[in-house]
Amino acid sequence: VKRIVHTAAALLIGNELLSGKVADENLFPLATTLRGLGIALRRVVVVADDPAEIAAELNLLRHSHDVVLTSGGVGPTHDDVTLVAVAQAFEVPAVRHPMLSEMLRAHYKASLNDAHLRMALVPEGAALLSAEGIVWPTVVMGNVWVFPGVPKLFRMKLLVLREHLQGPAPFFSRAVFCQLDEGQLTESLDAVVKDFPSVEIGSYPRLFDSDYKTKITFDARSESDVEQALTAFCALLPGGEPIRVA
Amino acid sequence: VKRIVHTAAALLIGNELLSGKVADENLFPLATTLRGLGIALRRVVVVADDPAEIAAELNLLRHSHDVVLTSGGVGPTHDDVTLVAVAQAFEVPAVRHPMLSEMLRAHYKASLNDAHLRMALVPEGAALLSAEGIVWPTVVMGNVWVFPGVPKLFRMKLLVLREHLQGPAPFFSRAVFCQLDEGQLTESLDAVVKDFPSVEIGSYPRLFDSDYKTKITFDARSESDVEQALTAFCALLPGGEPIRVA
Numbered sequence: 001v002k003r004i005v006h007t008a009a010a011l012l013i014g015n016e017l018l019s020g021k022v023a024d025e026n027l028f029p030l031a032t033t034l035r036g037l038g039i040a041l042r043r044v045v046v047v048a049d050d051p052a053e054i055a056a057e058l059n060l061l062r063h064s065h066d067v068v069l070t071s072g073g074v075g076p077t078h079d080d081v082t083l084v085a086v087a088q089a090f091e092v093p094a095v096r097h098p099m100l101s102e103m104l105r106a107h108y109k110a111s112l113n114d115a116h117l118r119m120a121l122v123p124e125g126a127a128l129l130s131a132e133g134i135v136w137p138t139v140v141m142g143n144v145w146v147f148p149g150v151p152k153l154f155r156m157k158l159l160v161l162r163e164h165l166q167g168p169a170p171f172f173s174r175a176v177f178c179q180l181d182e183g184q185l186t187e188s189l190d191a192v193v194k195d196f197p198s199v200e201i202g203s204y205p206r207l208f209d210s211d212y213k214t215k216i217t218f219d220a221r222s223e224s225d226v227e228q229a230l231t232a233f234c235a236l237l238p239g240g241e242p243i244r245v246a
Numbered sequence: 247v248k249r250i251v252h253t254a255a256a257l258l259i260g261n262e263l264l265s266g267k268v269a270d271e272n273l274f275p276l277a278t279t280l281r282g283l284g285i286a287l288r289r290v291v292v293v294a295d296d297p298a299e300i301a302a303e304l305n306l307l308r309h310s311h312d313v314v315l316t317s318g319g320v321g322p323t324h325d326d327v328t329l330v331a332v333a334q335a336f337e338v339p340a341v342r343h344p345m346l347s348e349m350l351r352a353h354y355k356a357s358l359n360d361a362h363l364r365m366a367l368v369p370e371g372a373a374l375l376s377a378e379g380i381v382w383p384t385v386v387m388g389n390v391w392v393f394p395g396v397p398k399l400f401r402m403k404l405l406v407l408r409e410h411l412q413g414p415a416p417f418f419s420r421a422v423f424c425q426l427d428e429g430q431l432t433e434s435l436d437a438v439v440k441d442f443p444s445v446e447i448g449s450y451p452r453l454f455d456s457d458y459k460t461k462i463t464f465d466a467r468s469e470s471d472v473e474q475a476l477t478a479f480c481a482l483l484p485g486g487e488p489i490r491v492a
Contacts (some may be wrong), residue, residue, distance in 0.1 A: 015448055018287045019417075020277030021463065022450075024270070027292070031266030041264045046273070046290035049448075076429045077449040078439045108429070115432030150453055171265075183322045183354070186361030193324045202261055202295075203323040204268075207396055217267065 002166045005066035005143075008039050011057055012046045013072040013082055014149055025151040026071045033158045038167025038221070039067070049073055054085035062089070062143055067165065072149030076115040086141050087123035094121045099128065103136070131160040172223040174230050177212040177244040178237070181205065185214055188236035196229040198222060212243060248412045251312035251389075254285050257303055258292045259318040259328055260395055271397040272317045279404045284413025284467070285313070295319055300331035308335070308389055313411065318395030322361040332387050333369035340367045345374065349382070377406040418469040420476050423458040423490040424483070427451065431460055434482035442475040444468060458489055 010030055016022040027044060034041045042065060047053050054073070061068045073082030087094040100120035108116050122128075128137035138160045139146040147157050178185060182205050193201050202217040216233065218226045234242060256276055262268040273290060280287045288311060293299050300319070307314045319328030333340040346366035354362050368374075374383035384406045385392040393403050424431060428451050439447050448463040462479065464472045480488060 015446060016450065016463075017273070018277060018290070019465065020274060020279075020281045020287075021419075021448070023274035027263070028266060028269035031264060033266075035266045041266075042294065044264070044290075044292035048288065075449070075451065076432050077435055078432075079448055111430075113429060113432075116429040118432075119429075150451065152454060173267075183359060183362040183365075184357075186322050186324070186359075186364075189323055200261060202267070202325055203321070204262065205321065205396065208398060217262075219265065 002164060004168055005039055005165050006168055007065045008034050008041045008067045008069060009061040009065040010041065010044045011054070011061060011068060011070045012044065012149075013049060013054060013070060014046075015048045015079070017046050017072075018048055026147075026149070026154045029155050029158060030069060030071070033161060034167075035171060037162065037165060038170045039165065040167070049079045049081050051081045051085040051088055054082060055088040058086060058089040058144060066143060068144045069147060069161070070144065071147050071154055074119070074146060074148050076118045080118070082146060083121050083123065083139065086126075086139075086144055086146060089144075090123055090125075090141055092124040095124045096120045097122045097126075097128070100137075129160055129164055131163045134160055169221045171219055171221060172226045173217060173219045174226050175218070175246045176216045176230060176234060176242040177246070178214045178216065178242045179212060180237075180241060181213045185216070185237075188233060189216065191236060192229050192233045195232060196225060198225050199229040201229065201233075216242075248410060250414055251285055251411055252414055253311045254280050254287045254313045254315060255307040255311040256287065256290045257300070257307060257314060257316045258290065258395075259295060259300060259316060260292075261294045261325070263292050263318075264294055272393075272395070272400045275401050275404060276315060276317070279407060280413075281417060283408065283411060284416045285411065286413070295325045295327050297327045297331040297334055300328060301334040304332060304335040304390060312389060314390045315393060315407070316390065317393050317400055320365070320392060320394050322364045326364070328392060329367050329369065329385065332372075332385075332390055332392060335390075336369055336371075336387055338370040341370045342366045343368045343372075343374070346383075375406050375410055377409045380406055415467045417465055417467060418472045419463060419465045420472050421464070421492045422462045422476060422480060422488040423492070424460045424462065424488045425458060426483075426487060427459045431462070431483075434479060435462065437482060438475050438479045441478060442471060444471050445475040447475065447479075462488075 017024050073080050084094050097120050104116050122139050123141045126139050126141040130137045200219040204215045218229045220226045263270050319326050330340050343366050350362050368385050369387045372385050372387040376383045446465040450461045464476045466472045
């Protein structure tokens with residue numbers, strides 16, 4: 001049974017994202033996955049590997065969104081502080097989970113050490129969620145889901161999210177491509193923005209190397225609202241526009 | 247004369263980043279640019295095209311960081327709300343800047359309309375900064391710098407930042423590559439983390455397709471601290487490690 005959630009926030013954790021050592025690759029697949037599920041991602045924050053800062057941010061995000069996804073800071077080294085920070089946010093101790101300890105023992109065998117066992121630490125009371133084909137379970141504490149930062153693992157783990165969460169209804173999205181520039185479309189845009197308050201209308205200029213100058217997007221949970229807004233907008237355009245609808 | 251700033255925050259603005267319509271391309275060049283200038287980027291927030299939310303976020307960020315950089319939401323359409331939000335944050339009106347109006351008039355000539363002139367709106371009291379080869383000036387209100395969201399323009403405008411700001415001292419960075427996994431390196435890492443509190447030490451596992459398993463980074467504003475921490479760490483490793491130093 002999937003849990004219905006309306007809103008989500010993401011917390012991307014890691015000094016390397018702020019220092020420019022590494023380019024984030026996780027926000028985009030997370031955003032598209034949530035969108036596909038009909039869940040509205042409302043806010044993303046990137047912070048350093050600082051437990052106090054992570055805990056404070058989590059307490060803001062988890063009380064103002066249905067679900068919070070974290071990326072990064074899980075592992076055995078000193079800079080992997082996410083699970084301790086989650087425990088701190090919920091004011092519970094971080095404890096070694098018996099099942100995770102057992103999995104680590106089976107994997108590392110004779111070379112298992114205390115450092116490896118740090119990867120078994122979870123906030124007391126956390127749930128472990130799995131999905132088919134995902135060996136390592138995902139730690140979920142309250143409405144906070146903890147994902148690894150390594151992009152390939154992160155993307156793999158999004159399957160767990162898809163199996164357990166969904167939005168209240170899908171989003172519908174259409175797009176119109178114009179050769180007019182944004183300044184020439186503003187009047188028509190303002191009219192449909194006013195007439196279709198339930199539809200999120202976006203305008204994106206394309207400045208280089210393209211057959212169009214402006215892409216206008218129409219998004220809503222109601223497919224007919226989207227269609228009506230798109231039709232109303234196109235009716236306001238001069239002949240020859242739009243050059244394409246998608 | 248460059249202004250010396252220690253800390254920075256970034257606010258990335260746009261529904262398209264949260265809905266997965268567009269993958270952010272601006273954080274990475276911004277992070278590397280600030281790092282190269284010796285400015286510490288401490289926090290990044292991604293929010294929707296909502297003036298109230300942008301203004302509230304700006305008021306948090308600008309009081310806790312020396313400089314705040316925004317990306318996106320500048321343009322002539324209804325969803326371009328950044329400059330109005332900056333004005334709101336500073337509790338001043340947004341006014342049409344005479345020089346920007348003149349530049350728009352020169353560019354659009356007879357086709358100039360009120361929508362185009364929205365691009366001349368700036369918070370009252372804002373400065374306009376330029377750099378050689380950059381035609382359109384950058385709006386700076388207090389310690390808030392407003393950049394466009396289009397990645398090619400954003401990267402171009404970073405030149406303005408480089409010409410006007412610098413950190414108190416450069417960052418020095420070294421890296422060590424090991425075939426040991428993170429769990430096997432934790433004891434040595436904990437020792438140098440304890441002995442070199444001024445050095446930021448990061449550990450990054452490489453799980454796929456690589457000649458190394460773990461990359462350890464050493465960062466500080468003191469080059470000799472970095473060298474000493476790196477040397478101390480390498481002295482703790484077994485024979486054959488590290489496989490490479492950079």
